Amino acid sequence: MLEDGAAGTRNGSLDVYACSDGLQKVASAVSADSSILDVRFVRPGLLASAHSTGKVCFWRATGGAAPALELVHTTPVADPDVLALSVTFAPGHMAVTLSSGVVRVYAMEAVPGPATAVAEHAHELEAWTAAFAPAGSAERVLSGGDDGVLLAHAVATDTPLWRTGRAQHGAGVTAILPLADNVLWTGSYDEQLRVWTGAGRPVLAQSLGLGGGVWRLVPDGRGRVLACCMHGGARILAGPPTEPAVVATIVDGHESMVYGGDWAADGALVATCSFYDRKLNVWRVVY
Known part of the structure; x- marks a missing residue:
C-alpha cells in the first residue's frame, strides 16, 4: 500500500489464515516501514519476504492452538530506496531481484543467517523474477526483466552464460519455471x-x-x-x-x-x- 503524503510511504503485512472451515485470519505480523512484494516458503515453518526497502525478512511460523509469526532475521540486499521484487532459494543460496534491474545471488551457510554476495548481473529495467537451474541446484540463476530479456548467469564463476533477444518475448519476462x-x-x-x-x-x-x-x-x-x-x-x-x-x-x-x-x-x-x-x-x- 502507498500512503498519501509529501514523501509517500509504503506499508504491508504478512498474515496467516486457517482455511479448514472458511477463511479466518489467525496471525499477522505488520511491517510498518515497507510493503511486501514477494513471499516464499524456505521450508515448512520458515518464510522469507521481499520488501520495498531493499531487504529480505525471515519469519518463523508456529501453529497449534496459538498460531504466530516471529521475525527472526533481516538481510539488507540494497539501498532502502530500491525495491526487492522477488526472492528465491536453492541449497545454500538465495537470489534476489531488484527494481534497479540488479539480480544478486548470496551464499548462506544457514537459512536464516549471514549472507555473502557471490554473483551479480543486471537487466536494463526492473528485474521481475529469478529461478535457480537445474531445479534444486544453484549451478546457474535465470532472470527475467522488464526489458523483455531472459538471462542465464553462472553462480560459481559469476559469469554470463546466455541471453535471449528482446524479440523472443513480446514484453517483460515475469515468470520462470525450470522443469x-x-x-x-x-x-x-x-x-x-x-x-x-x-x-x-x-x-x-x-x-x-x-x-x-x-x-x-x-x-x-x-x-x-x-x-x-x-x-x-x-x-x-x-x-x-x-x-x-x-x-x-x-x-x-x-x-x-x-x-x-x-x-x-x-x-x-x-x-x-x-x-x-x-x-x-x-x-x-x-x-
Missing part, C-alpha cells in the same frame, strides 16, 4: 506461456496464450502448474512439460489483477490473491 529434462517455461506480460527446450542456450519450442499477463508459475509437485494471469485470473496447466494444456480456469472471485497463488501441501486446494481489491480466495481442485 526436468532441459525444459524451461517462461511467462510474460504479453500473455504468452513459452516452452523452451535443450541443454545450454534453450530453443523456443512453443507458445500458449493464457489470456492474461503470466506473473507467476507455481508447480504442485504432481505435474500441475498454477499460472497467475493478472487481469485474466488464473489457470491450472497439466500434461507433458513440452506440451502443456489448460485444464482449469479461475476467472470469478477477483475484480483485480491476480498476482499471487500457491497450492496446499496435498494438492487438493489452491489459493489465489489479487491486487487492488485485496482478495484472497481458496479453491478446491477437482482435476
Whole structure:
C-alpha cells in the first residue's frame, strides 16, 4: 500500500489464515516501514519476504492452538530506496531481484543467517523474477526483466552464460519455471506461456496464450502448474512439460489483477490473491 503524503510511504503485512472451515485470519505480523512484494516458503515453518526497502525478512511460523509469526532475521540486499521484487532459494543460496534491474545471488551457510554476495548481473529495467537451474541446484540463476530479456548467469564463476533477444518475448519476462529434462517455461506480460527446450542456450519450442499477463508459475509437485494471469485470473496447466494444456480456469472471485497463488501441501486446494481489491480466495481442485 502507498500512503498519501509529501514523501509517500509504503506499508504491508504478512498474515496467516486457517482455511479448514472458511477463511479466518489467525496471525499477522505488520511491517510498518515497507510493503511486501514477494513471499516464499524456505521450508515448512520458515518464510522469507521481499520488501520495498531493499531487504529480505525471515519469519518463523508456529501453529497449534496459538498460531504466530516471529521475525527472526533481516538481510539488507540494497539501498532502502530500491525495491526487492522477488526472492528465491536453492541449497545454500538465495537470489534476489531488484527494481534497479540488479539480480544478486548470496551464499548462506544457514537459512536464516549471514549472507555473502557471490554473483551479480543486471537487466536494463526492473528485474521481475529469478529461478535457480537445474531445479534444486544453484549451478546457474535465470532472470527475467522488464526489458523483455531472459538471462542465464553462472553462480560459481559469476559469469554470463546466455541471453535471449528482446524479440523472443513480446514484453517483460515475469515468470520462470525450470522443469526436468532441459525444459524451461517462461511467462510474460504479453500473455504468452513459452516452452523452451535443450541443454545450454534453450530453443523456443512453443507458445500458449493464457489470456492474461503470466506473473507467476507455481508447480504442485504432481505435474500441475498454477499460472497467475493478472487481469485474466488464473489457470491450472497439466500434461507433458513440452506440451502443456489448460485444464482449469479461475476467472470469478477477483475484480483485480491476480498476482499471487500457491497450492496446499496435498494438492487438493489452491489459493489465489489479487491486487487492488485485496482478495484472497481458496479453491478446491477437482482435476
